[in-house]
Amino acid sequence: xxxxxxxxxxxxxxxxxxxxxxxxxxxxxxxxxxxxxxxxxxxxxxxxxxxxxxxxxxxxxxxxxxxxxxxxxxxxxxxxxxxxxx
Numbered sequence: 747x748x749x750x751x752x753x754x755x756x757x758x759x760x761x762x763x764x765x766x767x768x769x770x771x772x773x774x775x776x777x778x779x780x781x782x783x784x785x786x787x788x789x790x791x792x793x794x795x796x797x798x799x800x801x802x803x804x805x806x807x808x809x810x811x812x813x814x815x816x817x818x819x820x821x822x823x824x825x826x827x828x829x830x831x832x
Contacts, residue, residue, distance in 0.1 A: 750758065770778070787795055799807040 767775070787798070790798065796807050799810065
């Protein structure tokens with residue numbers, strides 16, 4: 747295997763990522779992104795995750811806490827933040 751510089755290795759990694767993404771259908775891409783986000787968010791501290799959620803929607807964190815601490819949680823598309831105003 748040839749010795750690559752850091753820039754060459756970065757370029758190789760970028761090209762491979764682009765090839766993989768180009769070959770993914772929408773469902774596969776959604777699954778991969780979801781898994782990656784779960785993994786990345788799982789590495790955050792509780793305060794860091796709350797900050798991320800609050801930046802997305804300032805009222806969402808309390809609703810998500812209620813969802814994970816309540817036995818009667820619905821599907822994610824049933825949460826109020828996922829519904830359009832009529």
